[in-house]
Amino acid sequence: KLSAVGLVASIVKPALANEDTISDPFFSDYNGGAKMISTWSHGQEANRAGWKLLEEGKSSLEAVEAGARQTESDVTNRSVGIGGMPDREGHVTLDACIMDWNSNCGSVGCLEGIAHPVSVAKHIMQNTPHVMLVGAGAKKYALKHQFETIKTPLPEVKKEWEKWKKEQAAIAKKPEINHENHDTIGLLAIDEAGRISGACTTSGWAYKLPGRLGDSPIIGSGLFIDQEVGGAVATGLGESIIRIAGSHTVVELMRQGKSPEQACKETVERLIRKHKDMSGLQCAFIAINTKGEVGGFSVFNGFNYALKTKDQDVLIDTPFDRKW
Numbered sequence: 001k002l003s004a005v006g007l008v009a010s011i012v013k014p015a016l017a018n019e020d021t022i023s024d025p026f027f028s029d030y031n032g033g034a035k036m037i038s039t040w041s042h043g044q045e046a047n048r049a050g051w052k053l054l055e056e057g058k059s060s061l062e063a064v065e066a067g068a069r070q071t072e073s074d075v076t077n078r079s080v081g082i083g084g085m086p087d088r089e090g091h092v093t094l095d096a097c098i099m100d101w102n103s104n105c106g107s108v109g110c111l112e113g114i115a116h117p118v119s120v121a122k123h124i125m126q127n128t129p130h131v132m133l134v135g136a137g138a139k140k141y142a143l144k145h146q147f148e149t150i151k152t153p154l155p156e157v158k159k160e161w162e163k164w165k166k167e168q169a170a171i172a173k174k175p176e177i178n179h180e181n182h183d184t185i186g187l188l189a190i191d192e193a194g195r196i197s198g199a200c201t202t203s204g205w206a207y208k209l210p211g212r213l214g215d216s217p218i219i220g221s222g223l224f225i226d227q228e229v230g231g232a233v234a235t236g237l238g239e240s241i242i243r244i245a246g247s248h249t250v251v252e253l254m255r256q257g258k259s260p261e262q263a264c265k266e267t268v269e270r271l272i273r274k275h276k277d278m279s280g281l282q283c284a285f286i287a288i289n290t291k292g293e294v295g296g297f298s299v300f301n302g303f304n305y306a307l308k309t310k311d312q313d314v315l316i317d318t319p320f321d322r323k324w
């Protein structure tokens with residue numbers, strides 16, 4: 001017998017998108033070819049991992065998950081997955097989310113000791129009536145479903161943290177987010193059938209206060225997809241991106257007819273208007289629309305994103321509002 005909550009939960013559970021091959025005739029008008037874009041230079045390896053699946057005819061959802069998993073496994077990356085930097089107490093807590101063309105979405109926040117938060121987010125999306133699990137509940141869920149565990153921080157990251165701890169005063173400093181400190185990976189893909197999906201995964205602000213979440217696990221901030229329009233992902237200082245519901249804003253501007261680049265630019269301008277002190281405040285957005293057009297824009301110079309198509313595998317420097 002279902003409890004009242006269980007009943008409501010089963011009623012509101014959205015249609016799940018777990019088909020991983022292309023069959024939906026609704027999208028058959030699209031002929032722009034599969035495409036994948038991901039933030040920063042680490043996006044190139046991620047795109048290549050996702051592309052393998054797109055080439056096999058798999059969906060954009062499978063592609064963005066595979067891309068995000070690639071970066072989550074990179075032991076040299078200090079802002080995503082196993083190699084990520086810890087909070088101020090030495091715990092590496094990971095945030096991720098994923099969203100598909102049917103507006104299905106899943107998210108995890110503050111997840112410790114699990115190799116692939118993006119896959120936990122996808123599992124939540126496809127197997128529960130919820131969107132978001134955080135902290136101990138997210139960990140319990142991941143362990144119950146036998147997701148791979150990891151030991152973090154890595155020894156070299158722990159050494160850096162111990163050094164930082166000795167040096168720092170008790171207040172959180174603003175992080176420097178530039179091309180040396182790459183930040184979040186956000187990924188968007190459109191498959192041969194025109195279906196758009198996105199994912200986002202990060203270890204967040206290095207030496208953050210324990211329990212802090214940035215934009216990356218928040219649907220509408222770090223990532224937003226609406227198959228009527230397109231999708232967007234964000235990178236940079238999460239607190240600022242949340243303040244303007246960044247990725248949702250980009251998508252809504254595209255709905256009003258803006259190109260992906262123009263929508264990202266206007267979103268960056270809105271973000272700037274909401275902040276008195278922009279020193280060191282790097283944020284950037286990338287976007288794709290249902291025609292397969294892509295673009296991006298950043299607050300400061302130095303941001304790039306990776307584009308992969310059948311014929312291209314390139315890094316693109318985005319236009320920006322100001323120089324460092």
Ligand code: GLY
Nearest residue numbers: 204214236237238
């Ligand atoms: N954009 C990543 C974060 O602020 O956590």
